[in-house]
Amino acid sequence: MDKKTDFSKNKLLHEPRWLTQKRLAAKKLIPKLGMPKMEHFKENDIVFADSESPVFIQKIENNTDNKANFIQIGTQTVQAKLSQAMTDKGVKLLDIFDAFEQIPDIMQKYFMTEIIRADENKLNAIHLANLNSGLVLYIPKNVALDEPIEVKLIQDSRQKLDWYCHILIIAEENSRGHFLQHLSTIGDQKNIANLMVEVIAKPGSHLEFSSVEELGSNTTLYFERKAKIETDAHIQWAIGLMNSCDTVGQIDSELIGEGSYANSQLVSVTGGQQKVFLNNRVTNHGPHSTGLINQRGVLLDQSKLIFNGIGQIVHGAHGSKADQKNRVLMMSPDARGDANPLLLIDENDVIAAHAASVGPVDPVQMNYLMSRGIPYKQAQRLVIRGFLGAVLDAIPDKDVRKKMIAILERKLINGQRYRKN
């Protein structure tokens, strides 16, 4: 049986005092803050209704999966496991509320302090005030994960329950790891998902963050994923946004250290009446740092997709490199898409380039494929997959790639259902 309690009665008891105070401070900020700033996004394009105070729902879930390391359904963690070897080396994979208890020093130091802050915008403050789920991955110094950490996060929309999920990843010096998250929705209640990821990549660490996402159409999604990348650290984002919901999203790579590197790859497919606004930003602070953005979008039906690629090189980041490609493919005359590259450069000795394009499927390619007997819809899917291939092929993990292609195929078939042949 469901037992509904608010956080003052339930988690609050387990929650450290500093966190409760931090939440309350954030709550006070909410009315004073504005929405996230984003080119071509106006506050009423997508409305995020205010939430009630955080809710935790206790529900017995038996959904376990032998392969996944971590499964969370709604606010409840149903599986969290690591290999013995990883545990012995000090790797931690914890429900975020367990982390507040078990590794309070780390949490107090990094949780919404220096990477993402509550006072940046209204949605961030709401996130902190209402935090109700999430996890922490900690990789100690010089430890290389033997295999990808697979995380399944399932939004529970069988009931009215806004989802405030926070992931914190700490990759200590010279560590290595691959984090793979899969996001999905069960149920069809209208709910907000406000999801944050904070990554600290300490000197010399390498982290891959892959995300396969298929949230439902009754969700309204806001996400922010931000990495602070120190000296000679590498981060690779591979994001597959195959959600069906309205979305405002930000991916931020802060290249703090000398020789740091970020490669931010993203594909997005939009359909129906969906509206998606994305900022993909890389900021070069450190000298000789490299920031790459490659994002590709496919629009079906009457959907709208705005890609803002932002490459910023601040003064002092000499010898650094910023390169971005933003491409959008329009599959329907009723869709609206835009790719806006922005380069903000405040240093002379740098290499910077950008490319952007928005266009329909090439009729010459279509005619060629069809002249070999391939029906229109199938030919269209081949061209789209080819178009996204430049990003999909860069995803290092073969299984992730396969999963993404399968979800893509499903979404495209769905988007093509009104065409006859």
Next chain:
Amino acid sequence: MSVLEIKDLHVEVKDDEKKKMKEILKGVNMTLKTGEIHAVMGPNGTGKSTLSETIMGNPYYHVTQGDILLNGESILDMEVDERARKGLFLAMQYPAEVPGVTNAEFLRTAINVRRPKDDPMPISEFLNELDKNLDLLDMDEAMTERYLNEGFSGGEKKRNEILQLLMIKPQFAILDEIDSGLDIDALKVVSRGVNAMRSENFASLIITHYQRLLNYIVPDVVHVMMGGRVVKDGGPELAQRLENEGYSGLRDELGLDIKLVDED
């Protein structure tokens, strides 16, 4: 036996500069039967490529009069993919590049759309067939994992068209200037591929400027096109004569009032 008939075919294209339609084909008649190889020769700008694209069903070309019949059935209302599945094939003069889709994946898709959904070609059979045809065309196996025509040289693209021909095994293959841009060795290889297809169940329409290709693929019938029409039919000896005399000789003999594009 299958028959492809082209009857009094008139075709227009949109002239992008003048924003109006321009007639390219002005009444073409031709009958192809399986077991036969036909060659279409003619000077530049006479409508040879228009003929091949129109038979295949490229939507850029508009039929204003006449018909194209496959075994007595008009194919004009069919889209290009349906025509292909009915047995037509066009080896293109300028094959499109499709990044992100490998040659092998493309070939398997093209083969399997011709088979029942629940009976795709077994992979081992596909690979055997592929190996055999790669050998025949002196093609490197690595070609199959490259993206479809992306970054291929002119010669590689032409070989790849013939590889598709051999894998898909159509009844009627139109080869649109398959010899252009090929050196003599590549020309021999491509010809070997086409000759391997020759059978009672296969017909080909070979479009070319030059007689040289016809030394390697000997046609049963040669059609000469000028000014949007077929002006003369003959055997292989007609091609030889054109090689010696050029198109202007034939035009003058026939008393045609046609200006050749490259004539001063």
